[in-house]
Amino acid sequence: xxxxxxxxxxxxxxxxxxxxxxxxxxxxxxGNTVIYYSRNDKKNIAxxxxxxxxxxxxxxxxxxxxxxxxxxxxIYNKEAKENLLNLIDLYxxxxxxxxxxxxxxxxxILEALREKxxxxxxxxxxxxxxxxxxxxxxxNNDICEKCKDGRFIRCAIKKCSSEKKITYSLMLSLxxxxxxxxxxxxKYINHYIFVSxxxxxxxxxxxxxxxxxxxxxxNFYPEEIQKNNIKGKYYLYFxxxxxxxxxxxLLNVFKDLNLELIIAGYGPLENIVKEYSDKSRKxxxxxxxxxxxxxxxxxxxxxxxxxxxxYENNPMAIIETFSLGKPVIGSNIGxxxxxxxxxxxxxxxxxxxxxxxxxxEKINKLTEEEYFQxxxxxxxxxxxxxxxxxxYLRLIEIYNKANNDQNILKLR
Numbered sequence: 001x002x003x004x005x006x007x008x009x010x011x012x013x014x015x016x017x018x019x020x021x022x023x024x025x026x027x028x029x030x031g032n033t034v035i036y037y038s039r040n041d042k043k044n045i046a047x048x049x050x051x052x053x054x055x056x057x058x059x060x061x062x063x064x065x066x067x068x069x070x071x072x073x074x075i076y077n078k079e080a081k082e083n084l085l086n087l088i089d090l091y092x093x094x095x096x097x098x099x100x101x102x103x104x105x106x107x108x109i110l111e112a113l114r115e116k117x118x119x120x121x122x123x124x125x126x127x128x129x130x131x132x133x134x135x136x137x138x139x140n141n142d143i144c145e146k147c148k149d150g151r152f153i154r155c156a157i158k159k160c161s162s163e164k165k166i167t168y169s170l171m172l173s174l175x176x177x178x179x180x181x182x183x184x185x186x187k188y189i190n191h192y193i194f195v196s197x198x199x200x201x202x203x204x205x206x207x208x209x210x211x212x213x214x215x216x217x218x219n220f221y222p223e224e225i226q227k228n229n230i231k232g233k234y235y236l237y238f239x240x241x242x243x244x245x246x247x248x249x250l251l252n253v254f255k256d257l258n259l260e261l262i263i264a265g266y267g268p269l270e271n272i273v274k275e276y277s278d279k280s281r282k283x284x285x286x287x288x289x290x291x292x293x294x295x296x297x298x299x300x301x302x303x304x305x306x307x308x309x310x311y312e313n314n315p316m317a318i319i320e321t322f323s324l325g326k327p328v329i330g331s332n333i334g335x336x337x338x339x340x341x342x343x344x345x346x347x348x349x350x351x352x353x354x355x356x357x358x359x360x361e362k363i364n365k366l367t368e369e370e371y372f373q374x375x376x377x378x379x380x381x382x383x384x385x386x387x388x389x390x391x392y393l394r395l396i397e398i399y400n401k402a403n404n405d406q407n408i409l410k411l412r
Contacts, residue, residue: 001399002033004093004118008104010038010053011045014240014388015219015316016125018193019344020099021045022222026392035091037084039104052087054079059103060161060168063264067167074103075178081108088116095119095399102128103171107178110188119406121398123193125313128205129185132172133160137310141243148206152176185342193217193274196335202311213405215398219314220391221323225382228299228325231368234260235329236301238294239317241267245302246307246331246350251276253356254283259364261305264289264297298324303363306330309350314339322382329359344378 005027007020012212024034039056043201047053059067059074073079084105096118101109113120128134131147132155133361138144139159146154155161156170179185192214194200203210235254239245247269254261255276263273266288289297298304304321306312311334318339321328328345330336340347346363349355 001027001095001396002035002091002093003399004035004037004091004094004096005099006037006086006101006105006109007099008039008101008403009041010036010047010050011041011043015314016100016123018316019123019125019219020276022220023097023395025222026220026388027395030392034218034317035087037087037105037109039080040259049087050253052083054083054105055306056104060163064167067171071171071174072107075106075175076108077106078108080105081112084109084112088112088118093118095121095403097121097123097395097399100125100281107175107183109329110183110185113247117406119190119399121191121193121402122189123195124199124203125195127199127202127311127313129179130203131155132176133162133169134172135162135244135310137244139164141309143310147176149179152180162410172203173261179248184249189213190405191215192399193398195219198311198335198339199313215394217391217394217398218314218385219319220388221319221382221386222388223323225323225379225386226325227379229372230300231371232299232301234262236262236264236266236297236304237307238289238297238304241265241269241273243269244308244310246309249309249351249356250305250307251283253353255280257357257360258282259360260284262286262301264294264295294320294322299324301326304328306336307331307335307350307356310334312336312382319386320384322378323386325375325379325382327371327378329356329363339381342377342381343374344381345374 005020005024011015012018027034036047039052040053040055055071055082096113126134127136132152136143136145152173156166156173159166159169161172186209194216195218198215200216237250261283263285273285277283298321304326306315306317306328308331313335318328322344330340330345330347331350332347333350337347346359348359
């Protein structure tokens with residue numbers, strides 16, 4: 001099968017990018033032809049298709065005047081559409097699998113794919129289709145669903161973008177209005193993939209049409225899933241250092257405890273993390289680490305902590321941790337609880353120091369036998385839900401269904 005994979009980035013900045021690139025490797029492993037479509041960036045992984053990639057515009061960091069001038073391309077990137085039409089003509093894919101595209105490749109690519117009668121599968125990694133700011137977080141870092149009524153201008157008024165600036169927030173609002181009034185996405189997508197049950201339910205809550213032609217499929221682990229017989233001594237947080245990830249709550253808990261915490265990652269709160277690390281012998285900040293280094297950190301830890309305060313969808317941090325046979329302490333929010341339901345870890349209430357401390361006290365009383373039983377449950381959940389072969393079989397099933405549906409539409 002010839003599969004076109006589409007994503008705003010052809011390098012890794014987050015979980016969606018990892019899934020996009022790992023999906024390409026997975027498809028090629030089983031003999032499929034993969035055609036990539038993304039944006040040009042100096043950080044890109046080398047690709048034979050990059051001559052078709054439109055130039056990346058970093059909309060977030062443009063000046064006010066340049067943001068205003070580039071609003072049209074943010075919403076509808078003509079270059080991205082034209083280049084994609086040329087790529088389709090040359091390689092004639094059977095199906096296009098889109099990951100992240102809004103605010104980069106933009107809404108225009110859906111029209112290119114539909115004009116060429118290419119079946120479209122969309123993996124929904126965040127909440128951008130129902131929340132202009134993508135994460136249901138307002139400027140005060142509180143959960144917000146006020147745009148549920150379709151009045152997306154609130155995003156601009158409340159400065160809901162991650163930068164908390166009105167211009168970029170306005171661009172997000174206008175992008176959402178474009179889809180509301182000029183591009184009904186339901187007419188373009190043949191099949192949706194939701195990477196968590198929570199995300200599926202939340203999208204259907206906003207628009208029941210998402211319940212049609214959709215599948216819930218967790219992200220996968222691109223290597224062999226492993227058992228683990230190491231009982232480490234330290235707790236581990238790895239990932240983005242930002243407020244919605246719960247890093248402040250985590251720091252405020254561990255600064256008063258005689259427990260070792262290692263933090264790996266980069267982000268806007270890096271200086272704050274360094275300050276806590278400098279003041280505490282038990283909090284150790286080690287900066288960003290490559291995948292090989294992270295694997296060793298995970299394998300040798302006691303528990304990984306995911307203290308998120310937003311609607312996490314299907315965090316790769318849990319997938320990676322479980323697949324290396326280690327347990328997780330996670331916030332009771334978004335798509336996290338459904339991953340811990342079989343006993344591969346513990347839940348605490350988000351933003352609640354007392355709740356997290358209570359879990360830590362409970363965990364520190366575990367016997368070795370009890371601990372390894374939890375590790376086994378994490379491993380078993382990963383084997384059932386994150387296997388790359390099972391993921392591949394489900395993907396091909398979805399691609400074939402989308403292709404068949406598109407062929408039926410052609411005959412009408």
